Amino acid sequence: MEQVKRYHSVRLDKTQCKGCTNCLKHCPTEAIRVRGGRAHIIDERCIDCGECIRICDYHAKVAVTDDLSAIRGFRHTIAIPAPSLYGQYKNLRSISQVLDALKCIGFEEVYEVARGADVVSRAIHEKLREPGLPKPLISSACPAVVRLIQVRFPDLLPHVVDVRQPMEVAAMIARQEFCRKHNCEPEDVGIFFITPCPAKMTAIRSPIGQEKSAVDGAISMMEIYGMLLPHIGKTVENPTPSISTSYGIGWASSSGEATAVCPENSLAVDGIHNIIRVLEEIENNRLNDLVFFEGNACMGGCVGGPLTFENNYVAKNTVRKLVDSGNKTHPVNDVPASLMTKYPLYNDLPIEPNSVMKLDDNLMVAMQKMERMNKILEDLPGYDCGSCGSPTCRTFAEDIVRGFANEMDCIHKLKDQLKVMAQQMVELAQTKRE
Amino acid sequence: MSFIHAEYPVASGDYTRAGEASADIKRRLKQLGVSSMVLRRVSVASYEVELNLVIHSLGGQLILDVDQDGVRLTSEDVGPGIPDISLAMREGWSTANEEARSLGFGAGMGLPNMKRNADDFEIESEIGKGTRISMRFALT
Ligand SMILES: Nc1ncnc2c1ncn2[C@@H]1O[C@H](COP(=O)(O)OP(=O)(O)OP(=O)(O)O)[C@@H](O)[C@H]1O
Ligand code: SF4
Ligand SMILES: [Mg+2]
Numbered sequence: 001m002e003q004v005k006r007y008h009s010v011r012l013d014k015t016q017c018k019g020c021t022n023c024l025k026h027c028p029t030e031a032i033r034v035r036g037g038r039a040h041i042i043d044e045r046c047i048d049c050g051e052c053i054r055i056c057d058y059h060a061k062v063a064v065t066d067d068l069s070a071i072r073g074f075r076h077t078i079a080i081p082a083p084s085l086y087g088q089y090k091n092l093r094s095i096s097q098v099l100d101a102l103k104c105i106g107f108e109e110v111y112e113v114a115r116g117a118d119v120v121s122r123a124i125h126e127k128l129r130e131p132g133l134p135k136p137l138i139s140s141a142c143p144a145v146v147r148l149i150q151v152r153f154p155d156l157l158p159h160v161v162d163v164r165q166p167m168e169v170a171a172m173i174a175r176q177e178f179c180r181k182h183n184c185e186p187e188d189v190g191i192f193f194i195t196p197c198p199a200k201m202t203a204i205r206s207p208i209g210q211e212k213s214a215v216d217g218a219i220s221m222m223e224i225y226g227m228l229l230p231h232i233g234k235t236v237e238n239p240t241p242s243i244s245t246s247y248g249i250g251w252a253s254s255s256g257e258a259t260a261v262c263p264e265n266s267l268a269v270d271g272i273h274n275i276i277r278v279l280e281e282i283e284n285n286r287l288n289d290l291v292f293f294e295g296n297a298c299m300g301g302c303v304g305g306p307l308t309f310e311n312n313y314v315a316k317n318t319v320r321k322l323v324d325s326g327n328k329t330h331p332v333n334d335v336p337a338s339l340m341t342k343y344p345l346y347n348d349l350p351i352e353p354n355s356v357m358k359l360d361d362n363l364m365v366a367m368q369k370m371e372r373m374n375k376i377l378e379d380l381p382g383y384d385c386g387s388c389g390s391p392t393c394r395t396f397a398e399d400i401v402r403g404f405a406n407e408m409d410c411i412h413k414l415k416d417q418l419k420v421m422a423q424q425m426v427e428l429a430q431t432k433r434e
Numbered sequence: 435m436s437f438i439h440a441e442y443p444v445a446s447g448d449y450t451r452a453g454e455a456s457a458d459i460k461r462r463l464k465q466l467g468v469s470s471m472v473l474r475r476v477s478v479a480s481y482e483v484e485l486n487l488v489i490h491s492l493g494g495q496l497i498l499d500v501d502q503d504g505v506r507l508t509s510e511d512v513g514p515g516i517p518d519i520s521l522a523m524r525e526g527w528s529t530a531n532e533e534a535r536s537l538g539f540g541a542g543m544g545l546p547n548m549k550r551n552a553d554d555f556e557i558e559s560e561i562g563k564g565t566r567i568s569m570r571f572a573l574t
Contacts, residue, residue: 155474280457284481285547358467363502366466367438
């Protein structure tokens with residue numbers, strides 16, 4: 001197995017971990033093990049979806065993002081807020097209130113990721129009308145879903161749209177427009193994404209489909225929520241207008257993207273475990289009459305991100321109101337054609353499969369390992385209790401074959417073994433007495 | 435020489451378990467590192483053949499064999515058999531009942547899809563005895 005050190009936003013806080021097994025079963029890629037009394041995240045498998053952050057009662061799983069002080073490292077700074085940020089403020093009168101608040105806390109400029117979503121919407125809308133594409137095409141907007149496909153559904157990678165994420169497009173436009181306006185160098189400008197999730201943070205540090213991200217850092221929505229609050233609704237002299245359409249803003253919630261790119265024949269699913277079920281269906285060719293599939297790892301879409309503050313249903317409702325009162329022009333008509341060619345909107349690297357599920361690079365050896373694994377599995381009790389530290393008996397068998405666990409880590413096996421040993425002791429004692 | 439052999443019994447009309455055999459086959463092939471292209475084709479064929487056992491047969495089994503040359507999927511059932519194979523192979527031909535149709539099956543595309551996706555496809559059937567389908571997928 002290749003041991004590439006990958007960047008991950010999701011980490012374990014050793015001091016908080018009690019070594020319980022709650023997170024084990026919720027991990028969609030079986031990336032967590034409990035060994036030596038605490039959890040370990042297998043780097044190669046983790047997709048940074050944040051499920052473990054949500055499930056851990058001890059708050060031992062954390063998302064690493066940049067501190068607001070990171071903006072001091074740049075001469076100029078631009079905040080690019082995810083549209084889900086708008087959903088955090090219940091009584092928002094206009095999007096401008098959030099944009100102005102961001103300026104109040106220290107950003108020189110703001111550019112809406114929702115506008116990036118407008119551009120991406122138009123790009124995907126046009127893409128879907130090309131002939132000969134695999135069906136359905138799968139959204140690439142949620143990095144956790146793309147990584148899930150790399151790990152568990154590598155055969156579906158050709159279905160993933162090769163259009164860059166709204167945050168990338170927003171960053172490119174923001175940087176170029178700022179530099180032109182203020183006559184400065186691109187590297188003097190720091191662009192910070194206001195993120196609802198660790199997955200986007202990871203996508204900035206180790207991008208998918210491109211060499212380098214156009215974004216310089218990510219600040220957690222949870223962290224910035226309270227800082228912005230006192231500034232929301234303050235009267236400012238020149239309010240920053242929102243330039244995005246209702247469609248771009250709608251990307252904050254599940255089905256927002258699907259509505260923008262293919263309302264006629266698309267499916268939107270939220271929640272990583274629900275997505276897995278649908279991806280299985282796509283593999284079985286059961287959904288080949290569908291044109292577009294949007295999957296958001298979080299319930300409700302990005303408004304339900306692990307780093308959001310507001311309840312996802314409330315946030316979704318707030319976003320809906322903004323969508324209802326926003327500019328209803330479709331991005332195909334609203335985004336100027338010139339913009340579509342000005343910036344690189346497509347990936348320049350292929351999205352490669354992640355081969356971590358493979359038992360071995362050599363097929364013969366992999367088959368031997370699978371044989372051994374099945375033999376071990378037959379001998380395990382099948383309780384899937386997790387007390388061995390692996391999520392299921394099957395993964396435990398796999399861990400043994402891979403050399404990461406020992407059969408006696410299963411307490412049920414150990415108990416049986418002890419019974420045999422106790423019996424032997426009794427017999428031994430008896431023979432001595434005779 | 436090492437090889438993988440697995441048998442999956444499939445019960446007639448058991449829609450709650452339908453797809454479990456092909457899900458396990460997919461999982462194994464991913465663990466063996468079978469290429470994405472081949473995986474995609476086996477996925478489609480194994481699901482179709484499993485569902486045919488559930489929908490049309492009186493019960494049977496799906497068998498997976500893997501060796502260094504390729505993947506073989508075999509489906510065997512105990513009846514009722516197919517009266518006219520060339521008709522059954524035709525795109526759009528289906529005798530699926532109401533229940534199957536209400537679940538979205540019965541487009542008459544299963545057998546043609548298997549043939550399209552497999553490198554070798556063989557089918558034999560005898561009325562009153564059963565149907566046997568064997569598909570091979572080269573690994574490169
Ligand atoms: N194992 C089987 N036993 C008996 N008849 C079968 C069997 N498999 C297929 N058939 C017959 O062949 C026909 C065509 O099968 P095919 O899989 O192509 O289509 P379908 O199952 O009817 O619909 P779809 O696969 O598109 O849901 C079936 O309707 C059925 O009459
Ligand atoms: S749904 Fe949105 S918030 Fe959740 S992981 Fe995906 S991109 Fe992040
Ligand atoms: Mg069929």
